[in-house]
Amino acid sequence: MSDQIKKVVLAYSGGLDTSAIIPWLIDTYHCEVICACADVGQEEELNGLEERAKASGASKLYVKDLTDELCENYIWPMIKSGAVYEKKYYLGTSIARPIVAKWLVEIAEKEGADAVAHGCTGKGNDQVRFENTVAALNPNLKVIAPWRIWDFTSREDLLKYLDSKHIPYPDSAKNPKLFSRDRNIWHISHEGGPIENIETEPDESFWVLTVSPEKAPDKPEYVEIEFDAGAPVAVNGERMKPKDIVKTLNKIGGKNGIGRCDMVENRLVGMKSHGLYETPGGTILNYAHSELESITLDRDSQHYKEVVASRYAELIYNGQWFTPLCAAMNKFFEEIDKTTTGTVKLKLYKGNVISAGRKSKYSLYSEKMASFGDVSLYDHKDATGFIRCFTLPNRVRAMMEQQVENK
Numbered sequence: 001m002s003d004q005i006k007k008v009v010l011a012y013s014g015g016l017d018t019s020a021i022i023p024w025l026i027d028t029y030h031c032e033v034i035c036a037c038a039d040v041g042q043e044e045e046l047n048g049l050e051e052r053a054k055a056s057g058a059s060k061l062y063v064k065d066l067t068d069e070l071c072e073n074y075i076w077p078m079i080k081s082g083a084v085y086e087k088k089y090y091l092g093t094s095i096a097r098p099i100v101a102k103w104l105v106e107i108a109e110k111e112g113a114d115a116v117a118h119g120c121t122g123k124g125n126d127q128v129r130f131e132n133t134v135a136a137l138n139p140n141l142k143v144i145a146p147w148r149i150w151d152f153t154s155r156e157d158l159l160k161y162l163d164s165k166h167i168p169y170p171d172s173a174k175n176p177k178l179f180s181r182d183r184n185i186w187h188i189s190h191e192g193g194p195i196e197n198i199e200t201e202p203d204e205s206f207w208v209l210t211v212s213p214e215k216a217p218d219k220p221e222y223v224e225i226e227f228d229a230g231a232p233v234a235v236n237g238e239r240m241k242p243k244d245i246v247k248t249l250n251k252i253g254g255k256n257g258i259g260r261c262d263m264v265e266n267r268l269v270g271m272k273s274h275g276l277y278e279t280p281g282g283t284i285l286n287y288a289h290s291e292l293e294s295i296t297l298d299r300d301s302q303h304y305k306e307v308v309a310s311r312y313a314e315l316i317y318n319g320q321w322f323t324p325l326c327a328a329m330n331k332f333f334e335e336i337d338k339t340t341t342g343t344v345k346l347k348l349y350k351g352n353v354i355s356a357g358r359k360s361k362y363s364l365y366s367e368k369m370a371s372f373g374d375v376s377l378y379d380h381k382d383a384t385g386f387i388r389c390f391t392l393p394n395r396v397r398a399m400m401e402q403q404v405e406n407k
Helices: 016-029 049-055 067-081 092-111 126-137 155-164 242-255 280-296 299-317 324-336 380-390 392-406
Strands: 007-011 032-039 060-065 115-117 142-144 180-183 188-191 221-228 231-235 260-266 272-278 342-349 352-359
Touching: 007 016, 007 092, 016 032, 016 155, 032 092, 049 060, 067 092, 067 231, 067 242, 067 280, 067 299, 067 324, 092 115, 092 126, 092 188, 092 299, 126 142, 221 242, 221 280, 231 242, 231 280, 242 280, 280 299, 280 342, 280 352, 299 324, 380 392
Parallel strands: 007 032, 007 115, 032 060, 115 142
Antiparallel strands: 180 188, 188 272, 221 231, 221 342, 260 272, 342 352
16 A cells, blocks of 8 residues: 555645644555645634644645635636525535645646545545545546544544644644534535534524624615626725625625525435535625626526526535536536626615615616506517417317317
8 A cells, every 4th residue: 555655645724633644644655745725715824834734744735825716717607607505505615625626636746646635524525526626637646535544533533643643733623613614715614513403593603704683783784796797896886806805795794694594405425414604795796696687688598597507506516616517507607697797786784685776788677668658669469469379288288178078
């Protein structure tokens, strides 16, 4: 085994799990371990990570800010699609995994590594997302998933192992979390521990990005978002980079109680799980985008896009970003959203997002045509022939049933 794997690139966070994985990889494979920590907007302290990684046995640490690329090349296409998994989840964790795994592959190729490793458990979706990406980008790389291999079963086991190696670890590791969190620029998720109980309301202390609707301001706040070909480009008249748009709307939405989600979802591995998600900026952007599409897309395009978006959400959730089908869908959404340009005004009030106006030079809505008084564009009499044709199948079937009954 050690002859086959000489160098491994590990997705490293600096937490207890990945701190223990480094010496375990060295003990098990007698290999060099290179660590890589991707900054996707998790807002964790990155200072001291290199020293910690090397103290655990790593030869070096890569750190890279991927937030710009994440927003522009992953989140923005997802906004254009309108994808929401099982009608509630804005795919915050799912959409960040492909870019992290892609970066791991790039480092592995640069370093001439034989394998990449991750700290995902054997019950979750993330293991599939990481490994699906690696398989798509470099099928020759081996993937090591320690939680599916080693004999450790608890955080106490990991602490004892690190103590036996005289390897330091964060003080926080001694205080087990009641539940786990995953954060990036798009969202934060909470799961495990007391959150696994689906019969009670989550404790208010669980939430991080959002205030409760009850504690949100008593006065509504208005926000205007501008889109260009389906992509958000400005907030309240100020043009911003994608990541700054998300950060700005996270703050605005969070203080107004926007973006909380409590859901039981179907995991890819087959079980149901209970999670809490906070996506304040994403909730606002998706709502605004949908409102703009309501006036820029024709009926058939709008309805078919909803069908495709549901399947697209499954691809993202399942870690199938780097697949021909996902690439084709991205082209479809890009094409269909060419005219989704304009502005949407929203009213935010105690957890609610309410439309307060939308406009576009490509709007298909005609107030004149929609009114009852004007007959120059549409005469009420025109409906007669249309209805006779539209109802023909029902009339034919009813006539057949009458004939059968009369025999």
